[in-house]
Amino acid sequence: MAFDLYSLCPGGTGKKIKFCCTDLLGDLEQLDRLIEGDQISAALQQVELLSQRFPNRACLMATRTKLELASKKFSEASATSRQFLEAFPTNALALGHAAVTEAIAGRIQESAAMFDKAREAAGADASPELVRIAATLVQAGAQAGHVGFAQSIVEWMLDRSLGTAEDRRLLAAVVGSSGVPAALRTKMRLHQAPVGVAWHAAFEGALKEATDWKLAQALSTFRSLKSVAGNNRALFTNIAILCEMLARPFEAAEAWLTVASLDESNAGTSAQDEASELTGRAIALENEANPDRSPQVYFERSLATLAISALEPTAIELLEDKLRHSAACEVAAFERSEWVARGAAPPRSVWRVFEQSIQPEHPARLLASLLIFGRQTDREPEAVLQGFAPDVATARTIVGPLLGAVFVVNNA
Structure with missing residues (x-):
């Protein structure tokens, strides 16, 4: 990029060079030419010399950190980033670079916290460099298995129209291709404040913080409501979602289990289904937090092509x-509009599959959900069974003969 006195300082100070680092204009132009010419080593040597002559200058510290990261000198980048942040603790670029160095060190939760502060410090004026940092963090989060964190950055970029449409599409593809567990693919949305409660205003305030992308503030506010709201479903749902976005999978899992327990206490079968899905989500998040942990129960998805002629x-x-005539199956209501809203072809029908008890006094046990899809332009009619692996295995023996189909496990 071309520099002049009225260009913004590349150190993220928010000031124009004329009022920030006018004495370094020629040096910044030279550094820019070296970087544009892909002479990264020469640029790094130059900025190191300049840093000795002009210590604690934001433009030099930001450039040096970026060049050290580009040169894969991660320990040096971490040290420079710390110095940058100590000198400029509210600087969006200093916070953003700190987020990258934390992510490289494998500390994704700390990285998410830093980037949340960077996003807040930038406000509506996120610089191109911060957008590049965001793209790096999407890839780091996805590779580390922290899907909620990576996806939340993509959503922030979409919400603020940052980067190009192609950039955002590619980053969304990075998240989608990172092996997202089936239990985490459902997009969870923040709940609105319950009506008629004394803490309605505080809840609304937390929602406003979340929509303004002040996620840590929103989470703190929601947590503070536990003492007055008790085990409120909307409250714990929002806590769980924000914890996923801030790469806090253990806390997210605990919150989802609380929501699941509230659903289980309801008599309706729909609530029971929701409880099963949320428990599966909690298990997936616990596994995300500790990949070496082996959950006792996995969430599973089985597919079967239906042998139906187009004629x-x-x-x-x-x-x-x-x-419909099987005692083991019961039709379930579903929101077709929700499928359409997320660009997915809705099923023709949704069913619950039960295992009948041998003892009449015991109720039938819910095994899995069954989705029937009609013929699409790119696929044959198919049936999908989903639920916890042992239960889905039992459901296959019930549904397979009814449909004359063979189910194959497919968690992709």
Whole structure:
């Protein structure tokens, strides 16, 4: 980029060079030419010399950290980043570079906290350099398995229209291709404040903080409401979502288990289904927090292609009729609009699959959800069973013969 006296300081001070580092204008131009010419080593040597002559200058510290990271001199970058942050603790670039060095060191939670501060410090004026830092963190978070953190940065970029549309599309693809567990693929949305409660205003304030991308502040406010709200479903849902976004999987898992326990206490079968899904999400998050941990139960998805000819449009209705007349299956309501809203083809029908108890006094046990999809332009009609692995295995023996189909495990 071309520098002049009215260019913004590349150190993230928010000031123009004329009012910040006018004495370094020629040096900054020379550094820029070296970087543009891909002479990273020469640029790094130059900025090291300049740093000795002009200590604690934001533009030099930011450039030096960036060049050390580009040269894979991670320990040096970490040291420079610390100095930068100590000298400029509210500087968005200093906070952003600190987030990158924390991520490289494998401290994703600390990285998320730093980037949250960087995002807040930048406000509506995120610099191109901070956007590049964000892209780096998306990749680091996705590679480390912290899906919520990586996805939240992409959502921030979308919300603020940062980077190009192609950049955002590619970053979303990075997250999507990082092996997202099936239990974490459902997009969870923040809940609105319950009506008629004394803490409504505080809840609304926390929501406002979250939508302004002040995630740590929002989480702190929601946590403070536990003492007055008790085990409120909306409260713990929002705590869980924010913890996922801030790379705090253990706390997120605990919050989701609280929500699941509230659902389990409800009599409705729909609530029971929701409880099972949220428990699966909690297990996936605990595994995200500790990849060496082996969960006792895995969430599983099994697929089966339905042998239905395109010349028999009513054949799939006949299969659904078999399900309707089976004591092991019960039709379940679902929101077609939610599928359409996220760009997914909705199923024709959704069912709950039960295991009948041998003892009449014991209720049937819910095993899995069954989704029936009609023919699409890119796929044949299919059935999907999902739930916890041992239960899905049992459900396959019930549903397979009814549909005349063979289910294959597919957690992709």
